[in-house]
Amino acid sequence: MKIHVVNPNGSAEMTRSLEAEVQSAAGAAGCEVVVTYGGSGVPASIEGYADEAASLMPMLRNIRSQDRAGAAAHVIACFDDTGLDAAREVAEAPVIGICEAALATARIVSKRISIVTTLERSVPIVEELVHRYGAADLVRGVHGTAMPVLDLEGGRGDVMARLLPILGGVVTQDRADALVLGCAGMSQYTAALERGLGVRVIDGVRMSVHIAGALAAAQVKTSKSGAYAAPRSKAGAVFA
Amino acid sequence: MKIHVVNPNGSAEMTRSLEAEVQSAAGAAGCEVVVTYGGSGVPASIEGYADEAASLMPMLRNIRSQDRAGAAAHVIACFDDTGLDAAREVAEAPVIGICEAALATARIVSKRISIVTTLERSVPIVEELVHRYGAADLVRGVHGTAMPVLDLEGGRGDVMARLLPILGGVVTQDRADALVLGCAGMSQYTAALERGLGVRVIDGVRMSVHIAGALAAAQVKTSKSGAYAAPRSKAGAVFA
Amino acid sequence: MKIHVVNPNGSAEMTRSLEAEVQSAAGAAGCEVVVTYGGSGVPASIEGYADEAASLMPMLRNIRSQDRAGAAAHVIACFDDTGLDAAREVAEAPVIGICEAALATARIVSKRISIVTTLERSVPIVEELVHRYGAADLVRGVHGTAMPVLDLEGGRGDVMARLLPILGGVVTQDRADALVLGCAGMSQYTAALERGLGVRVIDGVRMSVHIAGALAAAQVKTSKSGAYAAPRSKAGAVFA
């Protein structure tokens, strides 16, 4: 049972750090993972709608190809859940985003959720996802940390020293029961943050692997009779 | 890794049929299950708010006791997700309802969902859950089948002959991509219905076992710092 | 014309103080009241979902029995409006909760409402009621006072000294036109708080008696043809 995890951005370094997290989760979930990413020509991080647009076609091609190669489920490892609907059209196996996985988990274990993301400009994007997933009553705040995605790579100590007081302030302000890490790059700090904050911390990367594994084991497939039907064949069609 | 599945009602026969479904799902999910039920003095089926009330305390006692005995996750196997919030207060392990599990799955694979339940009187209860889980934009209809829960037990052929035309009409009317079976007693007919209807059919019983297994493998725990904190100790307290 | 007021919790002392408030309101409303409570074996206060569950069956039995004895309306005197739907199934006479009565009144006389409750853990429960009653646009905040229900009993002076600055801060922060007291135990302080705060203060206990009296005088009955139909007869049925 193989799970495909795609990092939509073009950063090889972030992909390696993602792969470590994902392999560890896959071990616990009892499944294999294969990790792909956007490669060259794709922005090194997804910070805004145009970055999403630029990452879309390489990501969809990765999903299409892994789907045909037998992946039993796909994970989109960017907290913007970039291109989720299009991905569901081009795949037979189920597709889940890490924001979706994190919220699906957080609402099972808590009633007041805070989300932290990187830049302020990503806040409206995440708020739109919160509405899409029907969690607006549960999520008390989506907060920027003013840390660009790429700053999260590398030196753990320094990142933690910058993140801890910001996230502590968020939890207090929102009177949150659970904190969702709104960026794949924060995944590696989950355990350290939970210790440092004394509050439940949820990482969409790990959870998406577990939920994808569950969907795969249950042999769930994307419905092909409605909105997620395969793209139609026509002049210029890319996936038909 | 042990999953506890509780049938809140008092029907031993329905519990046996549930156990068969659940064992089969657990096999696929790679986990063990233990099944409990309300026992005598509890209504044989949950059809309305007062039936829910009557099943609540025995169910919570089962959850509390299995939680202390080491269950890694709990499933409430009634489509009303009876007592879900109270269950989360008395357990450390995560608790999921079968309506919750079914909707969490259906929204990953489709955009237009129909739900069928048994009696018309359960329709508003399920609609309230649809709102709670933030799926009101996706669910196109919740429909009674005018079949009492207890009629679903036993003779497969007859039940199928009654269910198929009703459910087919529902799918057509709602132009649905996916059909959710809104009663634990329908679980046994999932595969036959999918064949008969030619549409994706989602059964909350099976999916709840898979998702509970994923939560357990990810070592997710209920947040105890907010709404789901353990009951307070006081005169008359039952669970403190 | 007799109104039945049920205190779901097990505190005799709180019931006595409730009875005083209720008798005074009933005098003004021109009706009789009978007051019942959960008695022994029920938590002395309702602070969370599990406490609600533990109080449910004794409360429903009280309602059923007073309904058969001719009560013309029922009041559930806990701000969580515990078991309201189940109560409507087992009674012919209309049933109203004190949160429901308070919000129904507050929205007639104001447009910006603050609600104060006791513990922080009750905040999500009250917020869910605010949504249920369709008042989310009007209610600007639901606030915990960090005072357990049982601290509200007894010594008036001390309680007022603790409550006044907390409630004053809430009104200022929310720029509220009206303050709703979100706990039956606060009822006795209504007049003193209105004087101390200089703002309209609404007490669900008094208002529920007046509204119940109006429903009774109008000979309104619960609809028995849909969601509030009487529980069905079956093995293990308690109320059928």
Place this chain on the structure above:
Amino acid sequence: MKIHVVNPNGSAEMTRSLEAEVQSAAGAAGCEVVVTYGGSGVPASIEGYADEAASLMPMLRNIRSQDRAGAAAHVIACFDDTGLDAAREVAEAPVIGICEAALATARIVSKRISIVTTLERSVPIVEELVHRYGAADLVRGVHGTAMPVLDLEGGRGDVMARLLPILGGVVTQDRADALVLGCAGMSQYTAALERGLGVRVIDGVRMSVHIAGALAAAQVKTSKSGAYAAPRSKAGAVFA
């Protein structure tokens, strides 16, 4: 304790029929009523936004003057709840609309509500009120009957023969538990309709008198510190 009921339109005949209903309700509610209406120069029925506008100032003057004369509560006896907010500004006593009163009652006794009004053009107006009162989840349909308000006056038999099949169809289509009569002119047929339809029928006229009586007995006053503060004094001010 005097309740003021204002019919915003200019029909003396409809006002007489309203007064009969209102006096009967007041008798049951144990209060006095005084009935006023728009008089000449005001449309004989309120069918649309411009008719509402034309009735507004005479109605507000009636409310202002009865408030100063000691009315303990006011009822606006038009199902559009015409000018409700402005009325609350010019009165100290609480003001309630008959749509508001009908929905407040219907949601206590049922979960699926149908509303019938006169002309199709009033449907969006009533739907806006349903949203305002937070009852959108409960109201399954607002339906025109294609009967102008003025046709409801006079000959009972003929009106009933036309109304019954229309309303029966509405109840069936919406699978409604309760039917709200969305026009003051229908009030006189309430009991006959309940017998004819076999379903709970709710008349806002009667209920508004009972609820107004309850508010008056509870000595509830409109909050004057926020949105309903008295109009400010200035050049051209009418009510300051």
Place this chain on the structure above:
Amino acid sequence: MKIHVVNPNGSAEMTRSLEAEVQSAAGAAGCEVVVTYGGSGVPASIEGYADEAASLMPMLRNIRSQDRAGAAAHVIACFDDTGLDAAREVAEAPVIGICEAALATARIVSKRISIVTTLERSVPIVEELVHRYGAADLVRGVHGTAMPVLDLEGGRGDVMARLLPILGGVVTQDRADALVLGCAGMSQYTAALERGLGVRVIDGVRMSVHIAGALAAAQVKTSKSGAYAAPRSKAGAVFA
């Protein structure tokens, strides 16, 4: 192509300042404008629901008469969008409010909008419009400035000195991308505020003229087959 702009209030001075803004916008929009106002007997400013009521009939008469005189579109130049629905009934040409125009523009150029109005009592009125126009997810706050409408007239320097720090605080608090000026009287300060605040500032007066011009050029007419049908003819009818 003539646009009719109606100031519902009775202030000749405010109307003159409005006319200056409106003529300048009309020049850029390539259309003519005619400006009317409430005249004597109408409140000099619209601050609350009763002031709206008092301005309604003179405003509707102005709209009716300009519509018959060939106006191709109408603008209601009060941020409460006073009587918008009634105006649409009495006119054939399209009618737009300045709050509506401002929000329609702001949502095209930004995702986080702050609105400032004059008195605190107008805040709920504007919030209701925000809901009506479906912009509740975009508008982060509606704020009173504690400046009465009439203080905005006259001495530019002093007004700016009072407004700038208030509006700067609002933008920071809401982390807004765009600031909407919620009062026709603020229109004249738009450019100065944009310079002073360093943020996009949107003035509904100017935008309403441009959008009205666009509707007129496109020959758009109000639909007369539904909610905005002309008032019906009857006794007391004013506009039929």
Place this chain on the structure above:
Amino acid sequence: MKIHVVNPNGSAEMTRSLEAEVQSAAGAAGCEVVVTYGGSGVPASIEGYADEAASLMPMLRNIRSQDRAGAAAHVIACFDDTGLDAAREVAEAPVIGICEAALATARIVSKRISIVTTLERSVPIVEELVHRYGAADLVRGVHGTAMPVLDLEGGRGDVMARLLPILGGVVTQDRADALVLGCAGMSQYTAALERGLGVRVIDGVRMSVHIAGALAAAQVKTSKSGAYAAPRSKAGAVFA
């Protein structure tokens, strides 16, 4: 004053027919237009999320380049409003979609709106836009016509004969005041449909040109301080 209209798809024929509509509207609006399209390698029609994804980058490049060449506003001429947010990031001038323009117009002239689109699979996409633009309370239905986009090209007579009965049925079923044409390809039939249906018909293509012209004349610019800030510079960045 130049308006840029981009057809995201790759059909030269549909672009020519679009250009004719657009030039006619531009004439009435008093502005110039330049029309671009996706060109080869882009699907000939946008029918679903993957088609949108495939059209995105060529469209954004067209917008970027026309923005730098001085376009005063941009129109995205696909009823899915494909890539609207990303377009706003890469442009200084305002960007409007044709669905957005159609709904902004329809809500000014009516209260009950029907939308017709081509294939059933586009229905959920349009429903999501209806929610985004806050028009869910006004739009009574989004309907597929089972006509693929490409069938709308060419032979007028035949298309009309197929469209008229379908659209007539939609208007009757929804009791609509206004009908929005949910596909750029339907634009050419607007006048004929309005005559044939006897109801107001709104075409987003024409309206978007008029509104874009109004925004341009008012010198409105996209806010660059928040969600629509220009893409950040980084490795792999395409637009920074």
